[in-house]
Amino acid sequence: MRVCVIVPTLNPSLLELSLLVSRVKANREHDVRVLCIDSGSRESEIIKCFADEFISISPNEFDHGGTRNKAALLAQDAEILIFMTQDAVPIDESMVARLIEPLGDDVVAAYARQLPKRDAKHLEAITRLTNYPPVSQIKNMDSLKLLGVKNFFFSNVCSAVDRDQFFSLGGFPEHIIMNEDMAFAANAIRNGKSIQYAANAEVYHSHNYSLLQQFRRNFDVGVFFRDYARQVEAGKVGTAGARFVLDQVSALAKDGRWSIIPEAVLEAGVKFLGFQFGQRYSLFPVKVRKKMSMHSFYWQGRK
Incomplete structure (x- = not known):
């Protein structure tokens, strides 16, 4: 399948970005291209070297939903869109195939398991392991009563969505402060679709926030x-x-x-x-x- 990996960038760690790109491109089962949409990085010329396609926008243009929608529109040849953040590192080259495997029928999107990075503090490591357990799960209207608000949890740190379904559902909401991913998942589920948590697709991602x-x-x-x-x-x-x-x-x-x-x-x-x-x-x-x-x-x- 034709897959476009969309990565919004702003002064990323070049090491992490290079690992991200190399591991998604190492996948041999699908035709994978990387699109970076950059909002004013100091080292934008280096970022261009990592991406198959590079788009530059002004910092004032960045919007969590709108920027991703813009990139998705430009990925016209893609059948599957994978959204990743610049600091998410796939654990190996199998991540892409495992992430998009559940898509089909009523499952319109999937998101990956996040494992704490080596430098993660203990509380942050527990947070990742609690929010991202080792067992996969399908979420839809049938699971709403059991899961409550967690039924709509979905993460663009590393997610995949069928491109046609993405636009038929209206894409991400724009002019939103954050959680455009969760809003999209809620809309999809309320329209009778399912979201898959794909625990076997894994990335390293964590933050040591003050x-x-x-x-x-x-x-x-x-x-x-x-x-x-x-x-x-x-x-x-x-x-x-x-x-x-x-x-x-x-x-x-x-x-x-x-x-x-x-x-x-x-x-x-x-x-x-x-x-x-x-x-x-x-x-x-x-x-x-x-x-x-x-x-x-x-x-x-x-x-």
């Missing part, structure tokens, strides 16, 4: 759930979050990492505060929202 970064990221998550509450059933987010914290603390206790439990509780509290502030973003002036937001560019021109 508490301030965690606050800012979860502020943006709160903004998303405020704006897309109806689509993703935001009323159940608190229950899912509390369950995750309990699972995290339980895992730490099981590993004998008692000294890290206070850090886990503190981090959970910071995330909760960030989320709650984001849910109430309309109470704050734009200049304050920018300071609390990880994606401060989103607030440009907004009131």
Whole structure:
């Protein structure tokens, strides 16, 4: 099949990007091309050397949904679109084939398992292993009651979608602060389609965020759930979050990492505060929202 791997870039680690490209291109089962859409990297000329196709946009043009939609439109010969972030590294050359294998019939999209990088802190490693278990799962309207808001979880860190189905479902929402992937999955599922979590397709991906970064990221998550509450059933987010914290603390206790439990509780509290502030973003002036937001560019021109 003809596959286009779409990677938005901005000052990426050249080592990670080179590993990403080399491993997806090493796949022999499909015709794979890499399209990088760059929003002002300092080393854009080097990034051009990695990509089969390179598109440059201004930093002000970047939009989590719109930028990916633009790249998808330009990938006219592709049958399958794979969306990846610049810091996701496939564990081997089999990732592409395993990721797109579930697509067909009602399964319109799939996303990969994320494993923590070697430098991941213990809490971050637990987060990845909790959110991305070793067992694959199909999610659709039949699983909504069981999974709640997690039914719509979907990640563009590494995802695949049938291109025709992607556009028939309207693509990603544009002018969105983040979680364009989750919004797409919710729309697909509510239109009778299925999403596959492909646990056998694996990438290395993790972040060692500071508490301030965690606050800012979860502020943006709160903004998303405020704006897309109806689509993703935001009323159940608190229950899912509390369950995750309990699972995290339980895992730490099981590993004998008692000294890290206070850090886990503190981090959970910071995330909760960030989320709650984001849910109430309309109470704050734009200049304050920018300071609390990880994606401060989103607030440009907004009131």
